[in-house]
Amino acid sequence: MTGFSYGLVGSTGRMGGEIRKILGPEACVFEASITGQNETGTPKVIFDFSRPEALELTLAACRRFGCALVLGTTGLSDAQRRQAAELAKTAAVVQSANFSLGIAVLSMILADYGPLLSDWDCEIVEAHHKAKKDAPSGTALALKKALGRDAVTHSLRVGGVPGDHICVLASEQEVLTLSHRAIARSVFAAGAVRAGRFAASARPGLYSFIDVLQTERERNS
Ligand SMILES: NC(=O)C1=CN([C@@H]2O[C@H](COP(=O)(O)OP(=O)(O)OC[C@H]3O[C@@H](n4cnc5c(N)ncnc54)[C@H](OP(=O)(O)O)[C@@H]3O)[C@@H](O)[C@H]2O)C=CC1
Numbered sequence: 614m615t616g617f618s619y620g621l622v623g624s625t626g627r628m629g630g631e632i633r634k635i636l637g638p639e640a641c642v643f644e645a646s647i648t649g650q651n652e653t654g655t656p657k658v659i660f661d662f663s664r665p666e667a668l669e670l671t672l673a674a675c676r677r678f679g680c681a682l683v684l685g686t687t688g689l690s691d692a693q694r695r696q697a698a699e700l701a702k703t704a705a706v707v708q709s710a711n712f713s714l715g716i717a718v719l720s721m722i723l724a725d726y727g728p729l730l731s732d733w734d735c736e737i738v739e740a741h742h743k744a745k746k747d748a749p750s751g752t753a754l755a756l757k758k759a760l761g762r763d764a765v766t767h768s769l770r771v772g773g774v775p776g777d778h779i780c781v782l783a784s785e786q787e788v789l790t791l792s793h794r795a796i797a798r799s800v801f802a803a804g805a806v807r808a809g810r811f812a813a814s815a816r817p818g819l820y821s822f823i824d825v826l827q828t829e830r831e832r833n834s
């Protein structure tokens with residue numbers, strides 16, 4: 614059961630399918646993909662897991678419906694991020710390159726403790742399924758941002774891997790390896806739906822998945 618009607622941009626895709634499995638196909642009242650658009654009601658939240666080229670359509674739909682946005686598409690340009698931030702002045706927008714809990718915690722660890730290792734080398738290895746279009750992954754870019762400095766990234770596109778990220782930090786004397794593996798793509802959909810439930814009742818603003826988790830924690834404490 615959903616509790617809200619939703620829209621999907623990227624409805625025929627891998628992530629679109631996973632979100633449908635959680636929220637139920639009957640509550641999906643707006644869907645879009647390259648092959649077309651279908652509208653049967655007013656969504657409370659639109660989920661965009663598609664391609665950067667679709668963002669214009671997504672932002673226009675959010676404005677038209679006056680609804681919130683969960684934006685998971687990676688490979689966005691800086692200008693597109695600014696466009697999403699512009700929508701956030703009037704609607705709740707949760708944007709994250711990775712809606713898994715493990716990557717959220719890994720990002721917090723890097724942001725908090727990365728500065729202690731500022732003179733260590735750092736390289737990031739990411740592996741994904743062969744159909745993934747962008748490289749490096751949005752998550753690898755976000756992990757670099759959390760670390761607060763540049764890091765060489767290595768991208769593998771092999772088999773059906775849902776998403777692996779490994780940060781290797783090393784000095785002359787020691788090596789610290791922090792790694793995350795998504796066992797199934799459903800983990801990202803579960804996080805996105807969690808963000809959608811938050812966004813459905815949140816004030817306008819630009820939120821990260823970490824903001825969603827921290828708000829939930831404050832509400833439950
Ligand atoms: N933030 C996160 O946690 C995660 C993010 N992602 C990101 O989500 C995105 C989608 O991934 P995935 O589901 O695997 O991709 P798929 O290739 O399986 O699906 C892409 C979807 O987008 C649609 N699409 C492509 N171009 C356009 C367009 N110009 N206008 C409208 N719709 C379009 C496709 O339609 P059609 O079928 O007609 O071609 C399809 O429905 C990627 O950017 C990926 O990196 C993925 C997993 C987790």
Ligand SMILES: O=C(O)C1=N[C@H](C(=O)O)C[C@H](O)C1
Pocket residue numbers: 687710711741745746749750751752753775776777
């Ligand atoms: O395309 C994918 O599949 C994924 N994309 C996201 C990314 O680019 O980081 C998140 C996840 O790793 C799966």
